[in-house]
Structure formats: C-alpha cells, structure tokens
Amino acid sequence: MGSLQLKSVRKSFGTVDVIKGIDLDVKDGEFVIFVGPSGCGKSTLLRIIAGLEDATSGSITIDGAEVVTVPPAKRGIAMVFQSYALYPHLTVKDNMGLGLKQAGAPKDEIEKRVAKASGMLSLEKYLARRPAELSGGQRQRVAIGRAIVREPKLFLFDEPLSNLDAALRVNTRLEIARLHRELKATMIYVTHDQVEAMTLADKIVVLDAGVIQQVGSPMELYNRPANLFVAGFIGSPGMNFIDAERLGISDARTIGVRPEHITLSRESGDWQAKAVHVEHLGADTIVYLESEKVGAFTVRLFGEHHYQPDDVVFATPAADQMHRFDANGQAIR
Numbered sequence: 113m114g115s116l117q118l119k120s121v122r123k124s125f126g127t128v129d130v131i132k133g134i135d136l137d138v139k140d141g142e143f144v145i146f147v148g149p150s151g152c153g154k155s156t157l158l159r160i161i162a163g164l165e166d167a168t169s170g171s172i173t174i175d176g177a178e179v180v181t182v183p184p185a186k187r188g189i190a191m192v193f194q195s196y197a198l199y200p201h202l203t204v205k206d207n208m209g210l211g212l213k214q215a216g217a218p219k220d221e222i223e224k225r226v227a228k229a230s231g232m233l234s235l236e237k238y239l240a241r242r243p244a245e246l247s248g249g250q251r252q253r254v255a256i257g258r259a260i261v262r263e264p265k266l267f268l269f270d271e272p273l274s275n276l277d278a279a280l281r282v283n284t285r286l287e288i289a290r291l292h293r294e295l296k297a298t299m300i301y302v303t304h305d306q307v308e309a310m311t312l313a314d315k316i317v318v319l320d321a322g323v324i325q326q327v328g329s330p331m332e333l334y335n336r337p338a339n340l341f342v343a344g345f346i347g348s349p350g351m352n353f354i355d356a357e358r359l360g361i362s363d364a365r366t367i368g369v370r371p372e373h374i375t376l377s378r379e380s381g382d383w384q385a386k387a388v389h390v391e392h393l394g395a396d397t398i399v400y401l402e403s404e405k406v407g408a409f410t411v412r413l414f415g416e417h418h419y420q421p422d423d424v425v426f427a428t429p430a431a432d433q434m435h436r437f438d439a440n441g442q443a444i445r
C-alpha cells in the first residue's frame with residue numbers, strides 16, 4: 113500500500129511563502145509527476161513529503177496515518193536524487209543494501225532483495241564495483257536499486273534523469289516506466305522536462321508559484337488546460353495565444369491554438385502570414401510566422417516542408433481545436 117494525502121500544506125522560508133496551500137490525493141500505485149517552472153516549489157514539496165523539510169502547516173498522511181511528526185527514515189519512503197547520493201567507498205552491492213542493514217534486516221534477506229533489484233536493473237555485473245567505476249546512467253540505476261530494495265510505500269524521485277545525456281535519459285525513462293509497471297508502486301516524481309511528465313505520469317500536477325494550477329492525466333492537461341498557464345506550459349512548441357478581438361470573437365479574451373493544429377497552404381486559408389524562421393527537425397517542421405491579422409504564431413507540420421523565411425503563406429486553425437480563455441485567463445468550457 114502507498115497512498116498519500118496532502119491537506120493545506122504550506123511552507124515559508126522566513127517571510128517568503130514558497131508553498132501556498134497544497135491539497136493533493138495520490139492513490140496507491142499511481143505515478144504522479146510535479147512539473148512547473150524553476151523555483152515554483154516542486155522540490156520543496158517533494159522534500160516535505162520525504163520529511164527532509166518541515167511543512168510550516170498542514171497535514172500529510174501516508175496510508176491514512178499522519179506523518180508530519182514522523183522522521184524521514186520511518187515514513188516508509190525511498191528517495192532518488194539527481195546527484196545519485198551514493199557512498200563512494202562502498203561497492204554497488206553495499207550501497208544497495210545499506211538502508212536495510214541500518215534497519216537491522218537479516219543478512220540473507222538483504223542478499224535476496226539486492227539480488228532481485230540488481231536483476232531488475234541489469235546491475236548484476238557491477239555489484240563489486242564502486243560508484244567511481246560506473247557511468248552516470250549505471251550510478252543512477254544503483255540509486256534506483258537502493259530505493260527498490262527498501263520496498264518503500266512511496267518512491268520519490270527528484271529530477272533523476274537531469275544529469276544524464278539525451279540517449280541515456282530516454283533509456284532510463286523507459287526503465288523507470290517498466291519498473292513502475294512491474295512494482296505497481298506509488299511514485300512521485302519531480303521534473304522540469306515535460307516529455308518525462310507526459311510519458312511517465314498517470315497524473316501530472318502543474319505548479320506555479322507554490323500553487324497547484326491543475327491536476328490531471330497528461331492528455332487531460334493537453335486537451336483541456338484549465339487556464340492560460342497550463343495551456344502555455346504543456347506542449348512544445350507552446351500553444352499560440354491570440355487576442356480574441358483580432359478574430360472577431362466577443363465571448364472570450366484570448367484564443368489558444370496549438371502549433372500542431374494549424375495547417376499551412378501557399379494558395380489559400382484564414383490568416384495570411386509571412387514565414388520568419390523555419391526549423392527542420394526531420395520528423396517535423398516548425399514554422400515561425402508573422403501575420404497582420406493575428407500577430408506572431410508558430411505552426412508545427414508533420415514531415416518535411418519546403419517553406420522558407422519571407423514566404424507568404426496562408427494559415428488555417430482547426431475549428432474544433434480552439435481553446436477559449438476569459439479575462440482572468442481561465443478556460444471557458
């Protein structure tokens with residue numbers, strides 16, 4: 113079991129309010145990801161759940177039991193850090209088993225669990241090595257293995273992939289997804305990488321300035337963003353925002369349309385525009401445009417297209433993919 117509930121959790125550092133009243137329910141077995149811009153409070157919130165930081169006020173329960181006054185080691189959680197946090201003088205095997213050893217687990221139990229975790233992570237060959245003799249990706253797998261052997265109620269991950277290069281990030285991301293499926297464990301994961309968030313999460317929590325902006329499945333956030341912040345944060349390149357007045361729409365302040373929901377034609381379309389810059393990504397072409405009617409906007413086309421800067425084109429947004437926002441930036445349903 114590993115459910116988590118946060119109620120009115122607040123945190124201030126001196127006079128600065130960093131977490132401003134968070135309510136959140138995480139179900140047993142869920143993979144929940146905190147995303148948000150730098151400084152929004154994601155890591156602080158994770159550290160509060162871990163007990164590495166005290167909340168200023170509020171309640172935190174794990175499996176229904178209040179843990180606010182429970183020390184980190186007794187909360188039944190295991191945390192994986194960006195920096196791996198391995199002991200350099202211990203072997204992989206001892207690093208993985210240390211937590212259990214300190215908790216007084218019998219030797220054969222430690223052996224058994226380390227063997228199982230290292231099998232899951234293909235670390236069997238490296239058990240006798242020390243961290244300095246491993247690559248970054250291998251070290252992060254050891255850190256994940258160390259969390260697994262503790263069989264925690266909750267796994268907490270703080271940007272675990274950000275020290276890895278692009279290819280290794282993808283591999284390790286797939287590995288974490290597989291582990292979640294196999295372990296059926298509750299995982300809470302902080303990242304600023306929205307590909308990680310979209311691909312791993314059952315549920316994404318979008319934070320801004322210490323406040324939850326929206327909680328939902330990746331596709332809910334993509335298809336039905338609650339406000340301008342979430343609409344602009346989820347999706348890359350970001351959603352285009354157009355003054356509703358410019359489109360003659362009177363019941364909304366802002367119209368949002370994603371770059372992938374606009375088509376381009378050299379012959380005809382709704383908005384005449386000039387290409388300013390074109391990026392060829394192989395699978396996609398991103399065209400940056402300027403239009404008298406709607407201002408600057410971006411279009412994402414599937415495949416290769418031969419548009420060039422200064423080309424005059426016509427853009428047409430998909431009528432059923434227009435998001436409407438009111439004067440407060442809230443989505444109008």
Ligand SMILES: Nc1ncnc2c1ncn2[C@@H]1O[C@H](COP(=O)(O)OP(=O)(O)OP(=O)(O)O)[C@@H](O)[C@H]1O
Pocket residue numbers: 125130148149150151152153154155156157304
């Ligand atoms: N110990 C501290 N004392 C004072 N301020 C702090 C402390 N720890 C964090 N903060 C502040 O709290 C805010 C939230 O920090 P936090 O590290 O949680 O953000 P984050 O969303 O994880 O950012 P990033 O993505 O850059 O890691 C920041 O403004 C930060 O400067």
